Amino acid sequence: MFDADEQVHEAFIASAVARLNGGSDVVQGRTIPDPDGLIETVAYYESVVLGDLSRRLTTLLTDFTMAASRTVVMRRDAFTTVDGYDREMLTEDYDFAFACYNAGLDVTEQFAHASVIEAAHSLTDWWGQRKRWMTGYAQVLHRLLGECRSPTGYRSIVAPAICAASVLGNLFMLSLVPKAAALFIQEIPGWLWLPIGTLAMTVAAIRLHDVVTGRLDSLGVGYLLLPVILPVYSLAGIKAVVEYLLTWDGEWYSVSKK
Numbered sequence: 562m563f564d565a566d567e568q569v570h571e572a573f574i575a576s577a578v579a580r581l582n583g584g585s586d587v588v589q590g591r592t593i594p595d596p597d598g599l600i601e602t603v604a605y606y607e608s609v610v611l612g613d614l615s616r617r618l619t620t621l622l623t624d625f626t627m628a629a630s631r632t633v634v635m636r637r638d639a640f641t642t643v644d645g646y647d648r649e650m651l652t653e654d655y656d657f658a659f660a661c662y663n664a665g666l667d668v669t670e671q672f673a674h675a676s677v678i679e680a681a682h683s684l685t686d687w688w689g690q691r692k693r694w695m696t697g698y699a700q701v702l703h704r705l706l707g708e709c710r711s712p713t714g715y716r717s718i719v720a721p722a723i724c725a726a727s728v729l730g731n732l733f734m735l736s737l738v739p740k741a742a743a744l745f746i747q748e749i750p751g752w753l754w755l756p757i758g759t760l761a762m763t764v765a766a767i768r769l770h771d772v773v774t775g776r777l778d779s780l781g782v783g784y785l786l787l788p789v790i791l792p793v794y795s796l797a798g799i800k801a802v803v804e805y806l807l808t809w810d811g812e813w814y815s816v817s818k819k
Contacts, residue, residue, distance in 0.1 A: 563676070564631040566818060567592065570674035570776070577634035577671060585669040586639040587661060590632035593776055594680035600687050602783040603790050604680035609764045610791065616670070625723050626668040628661045630654035632676045639666050650704075651813065652697025659705060659720050663713070675776050679818045686816040688797060695801030696809060698728050731798035738792050761787055 563569060577588040591613065596605035620626045628635070630646060630653060643660035646653040661668055681687045705721040712718055741753055764784045771777040 562630050562633045562635075564592075564678060566679040567631060568677040569632070570676060573632070573671075573674040573676065574634065576674055580669050580671065581634065581636060584667060586666040587628045587633060587635040587668040589626065589628050589668060589670045590634075591670075591672050591675040592629075592632045593675050593677050593771060595677050596680070596777065596781065596783060598680075598682065600682060600684060601680040602781065603786065604687065605768075606764060606783055606787060606790055607794060609767050610760070610787065611794070613672075613767060614763065619723060619726075620670065623719055623723055625658075625662050625719070626670050628654070628658045628666075628668045630657065631678070642666065650697060651693050651700055655697060655724075656701045656704065659701065659724065662720055663708075663716050665714075665716070673774075675771065675774070677776055681816055682818065686818070689816045691794065691797040692801045692804075693813070695728070695731075695798040696805045698724065699802045699805040702728050728798075728802055731795040731802075734791055735795040735799065757788060761785065 573590055577590065580588045592608070594601060594604040594608050596602040616627050639661070643657065643664050643666070646657050650656040658668075681690050702721060702724040705724050709717050709721050744753055761784045764787065765780070768777070768780055768784065772780055
């Protein structure tokens, strides 16, 4: 499964099929938004922090690995086991990932041979994407909470907790902003520079990897935007969840990339 605007690495499919032959049911590749502008750079670093880093931490703690609807190769029987993608879900890939998790499928994530995908080019389209994602995450959480009332195993209990973390984690991330401001006012910046610097160096290292492997052209300095990017993403996420609970009537969202 690939999106229409992906530039798929020439070695990805062969590498993914080799992993299927090694016993995996689903192989999830890495997708990089092309950071060819300011909004596009924001999307790239969101992808690094909230995708590459947070997903690996989630896998380490819970054994849940994301199986999306782009840059993914799977066995046909794995697809049919979970009845494919649900067209009624805003984020059909997130719903699909939890279906794979609850079905006990072996999902493997492959960091090498990343695909490059076109990012949203305007603030309106950036917001439209995140509105769909976060509204969709709330919709998936709603479904998982209903399913866990009749649990079929420990994963059916763990799955809603993982999904809730992705939905409610925005509240936690935004709550750090006033704490950071208080430390800055009290002239205790050392406590700020350590986590911010560590995160900046980590994402800069990933960006350097993408440049060295030929997926991107230059290193840039976009990682310096991280202290702004994450709180803004949190605000977008909170707004989407509140609107899902209070006003969402099933409408969909479109994004122009051309």
